[in-house]
Amino acid sequence: MRVWIDQDLCTGDGICIDHCSDVFVQLEDGIAYVAEAGQPLNDPGGSGSLAWVAPRNVADVIHSAETCPGECIFIELDDPPVEPVDELA
Ligand code: SF4
Numbered sequence: 001m002r003v004w005i006d007q008d009l010c011t012g013d014g015i016c017i018d019h020c021s022d023v024f025v026q027l028e029d030g031i032a033y034v035a036e037a038g039q040p041l042n043d044p045g046g047s048g049s050l051a052w053v054a055p056r057n058v059a060d061v062i063h064s065a066e067t068c069p070g071e072c073i074f075i076e077l078d079d080p081p082v083e084p085v086d087e088l089a
Pocket residue numbers: 005009010011012013014015016017024031032064067068069070071072073
């Protein structure tokens with residue numbers, strides 16, 4: 001699962017950081033950004049602003065998206081693993 005924030009809609013209230021400070025950070029501009037391995041991804045609108053979510057943070061990130069007053073946390077579900085096709089069956 002990956003997550004990104006539309007900074008144009010963020011109110012800067014910090015609710016997402018309260019829920020999951022591993023994934024969400026607030027920078028000097030007062031706006032929330034996603035982070036990966038502790039590194040903020042501050043490339044709004046760019047593909048570099050999409051952060052991978054560790055399994056231990058999935059529930060908190062979903063809760064953050066559900067409660068975000070700006071409705072600006074977006075979750076991208078990764079494709080499920082493809083089952084190998086047994087061509088001899
Ligand atoms: S909860 Fe939403 S609106 Fe609030 S700081 Fe986080 S991303 Fe911004």
